[in-house]
Every structure is written in C-alpha cells, then in structure tokens.
Amino acid sequence: MDKKLTLSLNESIIEKAKNYAKSNNISLSKLIESYLGTLTKTEKKETEITPLVKNLSGVISIDDNFDAKNEYAKYLLKKYK
Template sequence: MDTKLTLKLDQEVIEKAKKYAAEKKISLSRMVEYYLKSLTVEENNDDFEISPFVKSISTGKSIPADVDYKKEYSDYLIEKYK
C-alpha cells in the first residue's frame, strides 16, 4: 500500500534527482522508495539486491579518472579465456 510522504530537500538536489529519474524512466517517488528499501533491507533477503557498483559508491571507493576501461576489460577477457 502506497502512503504519501512529504520531504524538504535542497532545490538543486531535487532538480538533479528529477533529471536522473527521467533519464532512467522511473518516477522520483519510486527512486526514493528503492533507495530507502536498499538501506533497510536485511542482508539475507533475496527480494532486493544492491549491485556491486552501487555498493562501491556507498562505501566511498572511487575509480581513478585515468583508468583505461578498454584495456582493463581486454585484460580481464584474456585472463578469463586462457
């Protein structure tokens, strides 16, 4: 059952979030719901899984700006199919 919730947020944050939600073709409400669910889901619950990428963002790990993604992926494939 859906329930209405009122939030006060910085206007710039709202605008960026709306743009992001539109690009992902999801409502802002649903996006907030999924985020809150990801924070409150139990570890052993298989209904909702957070991707490794999202987990890496939330832990503060960063990807160096000078990473050569094509080379990294190529090296990975070469190693995988040895």
C-alpha cells in the first residue's frame, strides 16, 4: 500500500535527483523508495571469497602488537618527506 510522504530537501539536490531519475527512466518517488529500501534492508549479503584469496589466507603472519595505522602513517611520512 503506497502512502504519501512530504520531505524538505535542498532545492539543488531535488533538481539533481529529478534529472538523475529522468535520465534513468524512473520516477523520483521510485528512486527514493528504492534507495530507502536498500538502506533498510535487514538481510546482509555474504561476501564471496574468491579461490585466490582463500589460497592466500594464512600466508603472512603478523605480530599481535602490530599497529597498521601507525605503520601506514610512518610510511606516508617517509614517502612525502
């Protein structure tokens, strides 16, 4: 059952959304309904792990105290120094 909904949005966003909907041959209402449906979808799709990734898992061992963010920051500082 469809029901009306009133939204207050930025005018330029509305125009861009209308243009997008028109160029994709869909009504603005259906576009927003589809978007909200995607946002509120309860079931999560399981990500498929490819055979290559399965083969690579466990190849590298990393210390428990390894700080990836800190190491990446060091790398960037060295790269752009």
